[in-house]
Structure formats: C-alpha cells, structure tokens
Amino acid sequence: MPRLDEITSELDPPFAVVDLDAFDHNAADLVRRAAGRPIRVATKSVRCRELLSRALRTPGFAGLMCYSLAEALWLHREGISDDILVAYPTVDRGALRELAADPAAAAAIALVVDSPEHLDLVDAAVGPTRPDIRLCLEVDASWRPLPGLHIGTRRSPVHTADQARRSAATILRRKGFQLVGLMAYEGQIAGIGDAPVGRPLRGAAVRWLQRRSAAELVERRAAVVRAVRAMTSLEFVNGGGTGSLERTAAEPVVTELAAGSGLIGPSLFDSYRAFQPRPAVRFALPVVHRPAPRIATLFGGGYLASGPPGADRVPVPSLPRGLRLTATEGAGEVQTPVVGAAADQLRLGDRVWFRHAKAGELAERFTHYHLVDGARLTSVPTYRGEGRSFG
Numbered sequence: 008m009p010r011l012d013e014i015t016s017e018l019d020p021p022f023a024v025v026d027l028d029a030f031d032h033n034a035a036d037l038v039r040r041a042a043g044r045p046i047r048v049a050t051k052s053v054r055c056r057e058l059l060s061r062a063l064r065t066p067g068f069a070g071l072m073c074y075s076l077a078e079a080l081w082l083h084r085e086g087i088s089d090d091i092l093v094a095y096p097t098v099d100r101g102a103l104r105e106l107a108a109d110p111a112a113a114a115a116i117a118l119v120v121d122s123p124e125h126l127d128l129v130d131a132a133v134g135p136t137r138p139d140i141r142l143c144l145e146v147d148a149s150w151r152p153l154p155g156l157h158i159g160t161r162r163s164p165v166h167t168a169d170q171a172r173r174s175a176a177t178i179l180r181r182k183g184f185q186l187v188g189l190m191a192y193e194g195q196i197a198g199i200g201d202a203p204v205g206r207p208l209r210g211a212a213v214r215w216l217q218r219r220s221a222a223e224l225v226e227r228r229a230a231v232v233r234a235v236r237a238m239t240s241l242e243f244v245n246g247g248g249t250g251s252l253e254r255t256a257a258e259p260v261v262t263e264l265a266a267g268s269g270l271i272g273p274s275l276f277d278s279y280r281a282f283q284p285r286p287a288v289r290f291a292l293p294v295v296h297r298p299a300p301r302i303a304t305l306f307g308g309g310y311l312a313s314g315p316p317g318a319d320r321v322p323v324p325s326l327p328r329g330l331r332l333t334a335t336e337g338a339g340e341v342q343t344p345v346v347g348a349a350a351d352q353l354r355l356g357d358r359v360w361f362r363h364a365k366a367g368e369l370a371e372r373f374t375h376y377h378l379v380d381g382a383r384l385t386s387v388p389t390y391r392g393e394g395r396s397f398g
Contacts, residue, residue: 011289011326012358014384015377020291020358021307023373025058027380029285030270031065037269038067040252040282045069045263047092047245050078052267054370057378057387059087062270072245072265075397076102078390079116080109089115092143092245094190094265096125100132107137117141117187121163123177126184135183142178143188143245146171146231150195150220158220159195168230175235189235190245191228192265193255195220197248200278210278221254232260250279271366274323275312288369288376289325291358292343303330303350305359308343310372312364319364326360327352 015024037046048062051074059082062068070090073079076097083091089111096119097103106112120126120142129140147166149159165174171189178186201213232244244262247255249269255261268276272284296304312320321338324330329349336344345359353359363369370376374392378385390397 011291011360011379014379014382015291015358018291018377020293021373022375022377023288023290023369024377024379025055026285026287026289027061027378029272029287030058030061033270033272033284033287034062034065034068036282036284037249037252037266038065040256041067041264041266042253042256044252044256044261046252047072047263047265048270049094049248049265049267050074050082050367052271052366054367054390055376055387056082056085056087056390056393058270058376063088069263072267075099076106076116076118078395078397080105080112081395083112083115091116092188092190092243093118094145094192096120096145098128100128103129103132107133107140110138113138113140117143119143119145119190120178121145121165121174126178126181130183137183139183139185141185141187143190143243144171144174144178144186144235146189146191146228148191148193148195148224148228148246150216150223152219152223158216160192160198162192168227168234171231172234172238175238179239186235186239186241188241188243188245189232191224191231192248193220193224193246193251194248196224196254197251199250200276202280203278221251225258228258229260249276249284253281268366272362273364273366274362275319275364276366286325286362288366289360289362290322290369290373291360294353294355294357294359295342296344297353297355298344301348301350302344302346303353303357303359305343305345307339307341308361309338309340310361310363310369311338312368314365322361322363324359325362330359 046068047070049072071088072094079091145163147163196217202210246261247264249266272286292305292308294303295306327349330345330347333344370389375386
C-alpha cells in the first residue's frame with residue numbers, strides 16, 4: 008500500500024490503477040500454461056485499448072476475441088488487430104452493413120453463428136452483393152450427463168457431432184458465407200474455481216465434475232472437428248478460457264485458446280489450484296467518515312459484478328489488510344463502510360484499495376486507468392473514456 012499511495016498521491020480518489028508488472032507477469036504465465044497454443048485476448052475482460060495492445064505485443068498472444076461486432080469494427084479501424092473473432096452472435100444490422108461495406112474488415116473479422124436464422128438475419132441486413140462473411144460455428148460445450156441436466160453456460164443449440172455436421176452443411180450451401188472456424192467454451196471448467204476458500208467439500212465436488220466434464224468434452228469436441236473437417240478446411244478451432252488453459256491446450260484438435268481475466272487477476276480467480284494470477288487492477292476509495300472505532304466509511308464503491316447475486320460478486324477490500332465489508336450495507340452506491348482493526352489507522356482522505364470480482368467490468372466504472380510502471384504513472388482511457396459502449 009505505501010508504494011501505491013505514494014505513486015498516486017496527486018490523484019483524487021475514486022480512481023483505478025493497473026500494475027503493469029503484475030499484468031506482464033500474468034500474460035507470461037498464461038503463455039506458459041498454454042504450452043505453445045496461441046491465445047486470443049478476450050476483450051470483454053480488458054476493455055482498454057492500451058492494455059489490449061500490450062497483451063498482443065507479448066509473444067504467444069495472437070488475435071482478439073470481441074464481445075460485439077461494433078467493438079470489433081472499432082478495434083480493427085484503430086489498427087489493434089486484423090484477426091478478430093466476435094464470440095457472441097450479432098443482430099446489430101448497422102454493424103453488419105458496416106462490415107459488408109469494408110472488404111478489409113470483412114477479411115479480418117469472423118462472426119459466431121449457431122443456427123440458420125443467423126444467416127437469414129445477415130442476408131436481410133446486407134443483401135447478396137457483398138464480400139463473403141466469415142463465420143465461426145459455436146458448439147455447446149456444456150456437460151449433459153443425464154437427460155434434462157445441463158451443467159455449463161447456455162449458448163449454442165449445436166451440441167453433438169451430427170448437429171455440427173448438419174449446421175456446417177447449411178453454411179457451406181449458402182452463398183455469401185465462408186465457414187472458417189469452430190468455437191466451444193467450456194465455462195463449467197474454465198470459469199469455476201476448483202479450490203474455494205473455506206469450502207473443501209465444494210472444491211472436491213467441483214474437481215470431480217470438471218474431470219468428468221473434461222473427459223466427455225475431449226471425445227465430443229474431437230468428433231465435432233472430424234465431422235466438420237470432412238466437409239471443409241478450418242482456419243482455427245478455439246477453446247478454453249483462463250481457468251482451463253492446460254486442459255484445453257492438451258487436446259490435439261484445438262488450435263488456439265482464449266483468455267482475458269487471467270491478465271487482470273480479479274477476485275473470482277483466487278480459487279484455482281493450478282494457477283494464481285497477481286492482482287493487476289485495483290481501485291481506490293477515500294475515507295469520508297469515521298463514525299465509530301474500527302469503522303471507516305468510504306465514498307462510493309458499489310461496483311458489483313454481473314452473474315448470480317452472492318458474496319463472491321462484491322468488491323474485496325485488499326489494502327490495508329484486515330478490512331472487510333459490513334453485512335448490512337456491503338458495497339454501496341454512495342458509501343461503503345469497512346470494519347476491522349486496520350480501520351482505526353485510517354484518517355479522513357486516506358485510501359482503501361479494492362479488487363473487483365470480475366476482470367473487465369471495472370472499466371465501465373472509470374474513464375481512465377492509471378498505469379503504474381515502476382515509479383512512473385501514466386493515464387490511458389478505458390472504453391468508457393473513449394466514449395465507447397458495447398453493451
């Protein structure tokens with residue numbers, strides 16, 4: 008804390024900082040874990056052009072995985088990358104028309120689809136006279152051990168090799184489209200920590216589930232790839248996420264991985280056994296009340312993460328150590344009380360440093376990230392600071 012407080016002493020909180028040493032360490036560790044597979048940077052977990060460019064300058068990273076077509080078009084125009092996968096289907100007709108009107112963008116960007124209706128929507132938006140639209144077929148990677156039991160994210164209706172073969176055949180028959188890739192995101196493996204603090208039984212259950220799910224997915228993903236490659240060549244087969252790089256990299260059919268949260272090291276990623284990212288992004292809140300002994304009240308701070316409501320979605324006070332949120336107020340819209348012995352050492356105007364639960368959502372709260380590089384401090388805009396909102 009003394010180092011961060013000293014370097015940022017001229018800044019008025021609330022503000023957010025990025026420790027570039029930690030960011031670079033995390034990038035190198037992701038590359039190590041990927042074992043030679045290239046990593047696409049998941050932009051939703053970063054949302055800052057400077058940090059995206061910094062990751063792409065790290066050997067072992069190649070291309071972007073965007074969360075909207077409008078975002079992909081912007082990043083392509085800005086020269087950040089000419090290899091972009093939009094990992095969520097788009098129904099943005101204006102962005103589709105922009106893509107079709109720009110041959111360079113159409114050659115650089117691939118869109119995820121999972122049904123003929125996605126193709127119909129593109130045709131309706133842009134018409135038949137256009138460059139081929141590059142497509143990536145998304146395959147559902149969830150585990151379905153019993154009828155009606157779905158473990159994982161709810162994404163594509165394409166689950167089996169036969170469904171993938173039929174979907175690929177539909178794409179290949181349609182003029183104006185080019186099938187270039189496959190994607191399957193195993194959220195039940197990549198996105199759930201297998202060593203939750205203080206919950207050993209849950210950890211054991213998660214590890215059992217992940218082993219069984221991974222064994223099933225290895226066979227099914229290989230069958231999907233064989234079925235599609237029997238009809239056409241593919242430029243890439245994308246899989247994985249920060250939490251499953253080692254497992255997914257070991258699958259021979261996977262040609263590339265995706266990761267983003269591992270660069271940032273948010274608190275949701277503290278509960279993995281195989282790796283431990285360093286906290287690279289923190290935000291500071293100022294002390295504005297001292298209402299009682301062992302209590303300090305901070306300004307703002309209600310930066311809750313998306314997902315199912317729960318204690319793991321709230322920001323975590325990290326510095327000074329020994330502080331915790333209260334059960335009655337939590338992280339509030341305009342004030343956040345913290346309690347603990349360390350609160351007695353805090354004075355009005357002092358900073359308390361927090362970590363967000365998720366990697367990219369903090370960038371929606373701040374217009375700028377302040378980059379800490381040794382003793383040097385610089386400022387760069389987040390997406391929000393550049394007036395960009397992509398959902």
